[in-house]
Amino acid sequence: MSTGTPAAEPPPSRPSFWTRLRRRRGTLAAVGLLVSVTLLALGAPLLPLPDPSAMDPARSGQPPSPAWRLREPARAALQAEDHPAADAVRRAIFGERELAGLCGTDALGRDVFARVVWGARVSLLVGLLATLVSVLIGVSWGLVAGFTGGRVDAVLMRIVDVLYAIPLLFLVILIVALLREHATRLAALGITREVVLYAVIGAVSWLTMARIVRGQVLSLRERDFVAAARALGGGDTHIMLRHILPHLWGLVCIYLTLTVPRVMLFEAFLSFLGLGVEAPGVSWGLLASEGLEQLTVISTSWWLIVFPGLALVATLSSLNALGDSLRDALDPRGSRFA
């Protein structure tokens, strides 16, 4: 790949999927980064970090200056109350100390590194759940369209065409903004802001998945094993779920990897506009937005934008890189040079 002279062409025998995947530069780095971000997010309550929403006027707007200091007893009590089990583990490992000021503090004296770590939980969760919603819709839509064929297929795919041409983002903003007015009534039904986010973002991100799945199903349904299943008396639903669906998972996983970053970007976008995650919660988009707001001529707190931004960019580009390598490893003809 890297030399480009004809002599360096790979040998004619087709290397395995995993070999081809590993051969891509950066894939391992991307996987490593994603694993560490996930571990940090999952283990946030165990880490010796200050409370992400604890304000401290004495330490407002400080540039990065890491300190391994003692926890204030009042704060420690609050954290122990929020996560009793995790706090016990944390105390056993790290004692009463905490790592403060690694990435500076914001105007209210909150610790930026702690907020970025806790924000990862929300950003990743929204990304995963919204992607699951989109996979659910996209796979069933494509499966039904491709398998049924004929007029149903034509109608379903025309709908996808129309939706493709519509600026869905605008509709999403409109819906989310209007639903805000009814937050209390929705909450009574068990629908919180986060649930609205997953559902709405997922509901507009399934179009590509539907097209890809349909294309694959079109070729799968002509295969012999489908004819065999039919000859054995299998119904349409049975064939779709038991015989065709298992063949789609590889493809679905790849596009899932590529959908997660798009969806996370979407969440950041909405949170930035004030329509996503709200104040007591933290997400990377919200943090970057707060950082931009605090950017004034008097104080240029660069760390408030740079660190949440870095977290976003690193995670999203790793996901993109991983998705691209997976796709290339599955289909080496696809994009040789991308």
Next chain:
Amino acid sequence: MTRWLLSRLLWAAVILFAVVTLSFVLVRSLPGGPFDESRALDPVIRANLMAAYDLAAPLPEQYARYVGGLLHGNFGPSLRYRDYSVGQILAESLPISALLGALALLIALAVGLTAGALAAARRGSWIDTGVMGAATLGIALPNFVLAGVLVLLFSFHWRLFPVAGWGSPAQLVLPSLALGLPFAASIARLFRAGLLETFGEDWIRTARAKGRSPSGILWGHAARVALLPVVSYVGPAAAGILSGSLVVERVFAISGMGSHFVDSAFNADYNLALGVVIVYTALVSGFNLLADLAYGLLDPRIEVA
């Protein structure tokens, strides 16, 4: 050609109609309204207001009147800016957003094509690695983060460009960079991949055998074919730039259509929000049509009939 154009225009009209219907139904059928304020209005006044802004009649009737108005170029009155019609607000803000978007698209194309060509011409060198690395990051870069970094560097550190505002040429630079650069990343990747694919073709070898210079081959022969994937990306890129302007206009305090749209969504200004959605959809359809036309012009093998 004429038939193709007509059918494409018809398709654009279908899309526009679908958007108008979908967004109208969504917006008007959601509970709550522009006059549900914390201060309770006298029921009679409220009823009068609802009637005056045509929010009281049954939904199909409202819809018929709204579409009827649209066909005459009438977007209705704004519900929030009481003395303005939506048409007036759009007429004021569209040129601003259009200029910003056009500049961003130009930057995306200029930077993207140059970087892609450099990377392809020096394949495997540090230039290639650098360009592709930057492109990988650029694709994942949200434009508000980029905007923040640009402001930090160029407004606060070097004091070259103003932080926000609209009017002078210097105020155009940062917003259009923040809006355009993420798309330059995609364009660079597409153009590089297209060029490398084309370099392997027989007719490129022929051109080389006839003694054309490397840059002549790149721009004179290969670019024409390698541009095709870029051209088909211009439609989606234009759509992305339009929606990106929602955020960028907010960051730089520019009162274009994007910031009006966000405000209208927050204020339940139905008519203004619908108006902006319709104009944006029309713009995106227009761009897709242009991209298809350019596609046919670039590649003689593609028949636009």
